[in-house]
Amino acid sequence: MIAITLPDGSVKQFEAGVTPMDVAKSISEGFARNVISAAFNKVTVETSTPLTQDGNLVLYTWKDDQGKKAFWHSSAHILAQALEQLYPNIKLTIGPAIENGFYYDVDFGDTTLSDKDLKEIETKMLEIARGKHEFSIRETSKAEALDYYKKQGNEYKVELIENLEDGTITFCDHDDFTDLCRGGHIPNTGIVKAIKLMSIAGAYWRGDENNKQLTRVYGISFPKQKELTEYLELLEEAKKRDHRKLGKELELFTFSQKVGQGLPLWLPKGAALRERLENFLKKAQKKAGYEMVVTPHIGHKELYLTSGHYQKYGADSFQPILTPHEGEEFLLKPMNCPHHCEIFKTKPWSYKDLPKRFAEFGTVYRYEQSGELHGLTRVRGFTQDDAHIFCTPDQLDTEFKKVIDLVLYVFGSLGFDNFTTQVSLRDPDKPEKYIGNPELWEKAEAAIISAVKDKELDYVIEEGEAAFYGPKLDFMVKDALGRSWQLGTIQVDYTLPERFELEYKGSDNEMHRPVMIHRAPFGSMERFIAILLEHTGGNFPLWLMPEQVAILSLSEKYEKYSQKVLNLLENDEIRALTDNRNETIGKKIREAEMNKIPYMLIVGEQEEQDGTVSVRKHGEGDIGTMPLETFSELIQDAIKAESKEFNV
């Protein structure tokens, strides 16, 4: 007999050789029907794996992440089988479960797969699924496994197996299909009821662009057709919130092929929104002791040689600009920090002067690969809400935490309540990717981790994600399509002060090197506004709205009164517009609603006589008639209610 401990702490005795599914059945038949995966002593096992010793067993259903993982991983096997049946000479490589579904990377040889083929593959997959084939795991020797794939001429699987230890190699079989696999499947293919293949994409073998490009088929599957339908509806919903679509509809920004790809053009409403965001941050930064500086859009090549950016990114950047006669080389500014370092150098500093905090909304230009451009989130010219803090090593901890406070204030003011943070450290295996001495790196990394702990942020540590000159703390949020984007960033840098030979005089009358903090709460104005658009679906906080009030006259007869209402609101610094067109009120309301204008004021004969407005709120409808002054107070109070002050 063996003792199986369940997650609730209860311990049950079973015959050795009992399977997780048997245990599930012993709890209840109904529960067992939903169990699709299991972990024994924290190791993923099949639901049919015999258990031979005491241990902790966790049973997973579709509701658990682990269950979904097993479900989608198993679906990838079904996909592979369908592909093999339809395209006999292909070479399978890897096919994992991902956050939303699964994919399989396949070498199709000379065949090209297109979207039209997906339907046929889906049909084949459903046919296989309906066969209710059981998944079973079988151990094999390394030699046998190698032999199997060498015979097939599948060099990818051979490469995978060569990197595995003998004795740990398993195959998974279902129906007549076999694949190298470490396990974690659902009991049988019949549990997969709904399948949708989403897209085809190219993907490099092992993620290395020097390797052969394979064809990746993305799909998702569900235990019920209804869940698939809901998922597809969710995707539709996400599309409606896409910042590229909303940006066009709300006339915020555009792109022009003639101006160049990745170079956004801000339309009046978008520019106004941007300006308001900038002013919001400027106000908080002023309180926090920042001073604004301004630097040019280009800089001498020498500047970036000193900073190290040229060596690191020069080759992949826009090519240097040559002056006509002297042949001097200038670069489009890819970073503001070298300029700010030169500002720091304009005069000698005492430790009593520090910290110095230089801030700039600095527009930078970077050559991003054409395939990488994406709306406003990945562009070639963008404006950073940049600042650099030059401080003594003693001040680092305090300054870093102050920056965290500022970032949290910004996020809180804009409704980003769900964010995570990432501490990005060096890749210990690739020291050549970084500049600066390892001791300083350690100091910087330790400073960030301690600040994050003190501030009780929810964080993950990612090795190898640091900037080349220093470690960083990034703030990430998710967009409407579930993609994670980096917003704010705070970086500790001992290296640039070294390279620019920055100094201050200490209390000991000796010269010392300051520490630098790079920081940008928004990250870039472009990206931030994109994410804000998707986050709010275009319903920005009232204080940011390009147009807060639409005054809709019932007919042209009330044009004069609507103009009067507009003037009075503008006196109270409320952004309003009038709509006196020869259209019905229903149409004017509809358009204002679609333009997401927060308040609509309907004015007609009654209102003109009484000096009132009939107020309609976006998304809510009629909220009644009131004196104009009352409405003005109402909206001003609403704006005040959502604007928090930044307190240092």
Added chain:
RNA sequence: GCCGAUGUAGCUCAGGGGUAGAGCGUUUCCUUGGUAAGGAAGAGGUCAUGGGUUCAAUUCCCAUCAUUGGCUCCA
């Protein structure tokens, strides 16, 4: 940059070897209205660009450019 898809009116999109269509928007006229589309008429397109096949190309083929889903990259 690489692999796939897409590019038709200002916008959203249909069409298809014989030089183009809808809805919305826009213009003009009628209508002067009470909380999500009042009515009528008109204007508007070298069908992304450049080649090729063909009696004939917007349609088929190739290339380029842009957009897009991924991969790689991201100071």
